[in-house]
Amino acid sequence: MSGSTAGAPTRAEMLAALSIAIDLGLGQPAEHMLRAAILARRLAERLGLSAQQRGATYYSTLLMWIGCTADSQEYARWFGDDIAVRAASYLVDWSGLPFLRFLVDHVAEGRPLTRRAATLAGMMSDARGNLGRLLHSHCMSAALLAGRLGLPQEVQDAVACAFERYDGRGLPQALSGDRIPLEMRIAQLADTAEVHDRLGGVDAAIAMAQSRRGGQFDPVVVDAFAADAGALLDIPHGSAAWTAAIDSAPDRDAVLHGEALDETLAAIGDFVDLKCPFMLGHSRGVADLAGSAALAMGMSPADASTLRRAAYVHDIGRLGVSNLIWSKDGPLDDADWERVRMHPYLGGRVLSRVPGMDAEAALVRAHHERPDGGGYPAGSRGTTLTRADRLLAAAVAYRSATEPRPYRVALEPAEAAARLQRRAAAGQLDAEAVAAIAAAVGAVGARARTATPAGLTPREAEVLTLVAQGRTNRQIAASLSISEKTVRNHVEHTYAKIGVSNRVGASLFAIDHGFLR
Template sequence: MQPHGTALGSGEGLSRAELLAAISLAIDLGLGQPMEHMLRSSLIATRIAERMELEPRQRATVYYANLVGWIGCHADSHELAALFGDDIAFRADTYTVDMVGLPFLRLMMSHVGRGSPGWERAVRATAFLVTARSRVATLIQSHCGSAGVLSDRMGLDEQVGKALAHVFERWDGRGLPNGSRGDDIPVEIHIAHVSDVVEVQLRTGGLARAKDVVRSRAGGRFSPAVAAVFDRDAAAIVDGLLDVDVWTAALARAPDRDRTLTPEESDELLGAMADFADLKSPFALGHSRGVAKLAGAAARHLGMPSAEITHLYRAGLVHGLGKLGVSNRIWEKKGPLTTAERERVRMYPDLTGRILRRVGGLESVVPLAMKHRERIDGSGFPRGIGGAELTAGDRLLAAADAYQRLLEPRSYRPPFDPSDAADRLREQAHAGRLDAESVAAVLAVVAPRASRRTPWPAGLTDREVEILRLVAQGRSNKEIAAELFIAEKTARNHVERVYTKLGVNNRTQAGLAAIDRGLAVSPVKSVGS
């Protein structure tokens, strides 16, 4: 459903396959792999599926199970970083070992508490050693549930979501969360397991290395039948993959390559991409939708043409995709950032541009999305441009983003209330960093807090809404109890009731439920009809 007050029915529809391919580029960043890893993996998978003579629907599932197979990982970046420090570095290192037994335990132990003082790291490593399997199982259970939900939100076939529930299972039954084995695991996932690893080994060590790794894991993580097909036809399966235009080649194999979305469908999928990006850091839950609504409503308030309103709204939805390329160790750091960390943060708008600029129909959206952190006085990033180089749309999106961020908590500060956030925004305009007209337009469409309200959705109480927001921000039961001055057992009971009322079972799903019910996005006045 389009938010009231923005003209979003106009404008061209987008290619569904291209948008999903763009999502895969963002997934690559979070895996610590170069962009096009998942696209190349999907090509490998489709070539294996053809040789195994799978039916068309299975081949479609193979393609997308590879393309978005690790989509659930990023929703758990907060938890992963709490265990292993740099979530991206940890994921990258998992490609160096078979994820089972002593080698995997050694890998995990090498990452536990990384970046912490020596004494703290030793304590955390000891504690992790005692609870390793249960903590990893909890993470994987959350990942699988999140992957299915996100797959559904992207509009993928239900078979893709069902397949993704097995992404951490193994042929030999030593996987998680259910210990499924052999043919109880969909063949599409057996193919995905081989293809994902082959791509990395091929790119970093060559074909001989890829074949050696597949042979060594056949009958363990890998299906012997799939491994045998790859071993037999490896040269043909990987032929040209390191030389071709992977984007074009992979899209040519997309099952829905000819499907163009309606404008409304385009905005729905862009909204799902917004939620996906925001789940990277629980402090930013609902951020992108909030920015999009503010920018769209403010643009209408200023009388901008409908096409420009559409572009601003869409830029608001997708401006944060590049954040997936920055570790949560940086996003959630409580102290000051180092020079290297600051430079990493300053890169994310450029990463957003790299992800989106190949999608046809977003040519007017990408420049807006890339400049939302630039400032009139040239003090912003990533380019440090200012003045006349920033269009009216650039300035408006920057003001909307700045206001929305002030309303949200960060690891180093609590959220500002709307009045204080408005004062801060006006101060930035007075100092010449933000455009005064854009700031005035954003503040004009911010809805005042109502003194009376209708009941909360899903039968939630005031306390349960408070609990939901804290859960969505990644707070543990212990942290919620301390925040609200209640017993930890009481906090746990509240959380369980919230989950029951919303029909969810983890933080990611709770956060998405909060977004869907308007509990994670600041309200905006309706402007126009």
């Protein structure tokens, strides 16, 4: 049996952990995508695919919904609870009257009747166009993120087609038949069949596949599945599913060391931050602050590295909380807070699956704990919190204060530092950690962008930053006191100069080039 060497996770293990985080955002139980990837690999073997194609099929399935963070804000705008609507969508064929009923039932779900009616009218005025724009962002983002994780071109091409249909009635490109990569045609069936098997058994999975044969799914793939579905779906659950999935990975022995591990964790952090545009660059910013402060406090390079790595992925549990909550512009109610308080625990659970990441998982679980015991999720206090725990909490608090939120504007650095001092005086943050973060802010700031890349003008750089933060053209126009037409022109010129085609591409460019403090 293959796996990581002591103290160093494999690439397959890190990507498997990411798939569990994606499960959170899909409203599915952990191991859903792991089990789907095993099924897809088996189907690829039945279809006689080459070893390279089988490997690409495995990762195309495991991470086929990696673009889900990029469209979570839009899903929440149209449907309310982005996680709930994704979970429900597995039970309906995205075509014809059943899909129309699905849209009517779920648009603005949980909101006042007048709001639902207005949102539904807006959606139905151009349902295909509205969904097409939403899914285009998802698909382009999925391909970009797959590339940042070092996945091969075949996987990048496949995940960009997650919403296409064999009959050509999918979105955003209306591809049909063999124009959809075979890896994705297999992945689509495996993903949906795993859900129906889990909910209704093998016969339910076969019935679902055959009902969508020639529509959503490739008939050849459906027939290969139906011919021996019982054996293909004989996949373990729980920790055994993890082991089986790792053993199915094409690169299961590729260990991640040093910089390669850092780059993978940073890319995962970027993926998480895209869920809420106002969080863009948050994870990298926290990692820079925490890592610099740790060394300044005299922590060993090894401990500082562990802290930095935990900081890259400290918010991975946010994927399990709906954007309907994260984007509220007013106070959260008790039910909202119950979900919010769970996200450090969820993040710790995701990372705890990865051998060699126990220390990072513990830090992730504790990043919202407080010395006075008023933090979450465990309410830990005093000496139960390590020096690294306290430092990560202070770094998160500072970085969060300097970022905008739906209910407040971003604080200037001096205001954020003063806020941390007040919290330290009240026992909510550790005073030594706050002092170290304050000292690190200057060092990190000195490494910020000093020149405008790609020939961008100062105005284009301003527009790029606001686009990356999820602002609409109207909001950008109001912020910069220019017309929406001028904003559109700036956006078009900026995208052309930096070589991207959507907000996510612009966002990743902004992160890489230091546009976000």
